[in-house]
Amino acid sequence: MANWEFYNSTALRIAQKYQDRELSYEVCDRLMNDLWSGVLTGLGESNATELPEPFYGIYEAFDAGEYHRKTDISDDPIANFTDPMIFELLRRHRL
Helix, strand or coil: CCCCHHHHHHHHHHHHHHCCCCCCHHHHHHHHHHHHHHHHHHHHHCCCCCCCCCCCHHHHHHHHHCCCCCCCCCCCCCCHHHHHHHHHHHHHHCC
């Protein structure tokens, strides 16, 4: 599927539901990873060179929460990276 409008609007809804705490980080991260597979398929079919935005930014925000940066894992990647990134993306792309 190369319908960028679908991916952008779906990603914005997922991000909004996450910010409103209607969906957990884990659910949203899985949804965005599944959608990412569709985007990669669509890119291959369309020969597009640009990734859909804000979809890609939202995908990256959830991806940023997947791993710790500190070796002792004392950091909170979701609170430190995902949450502020989602807040900023939603601020710029209000539904």
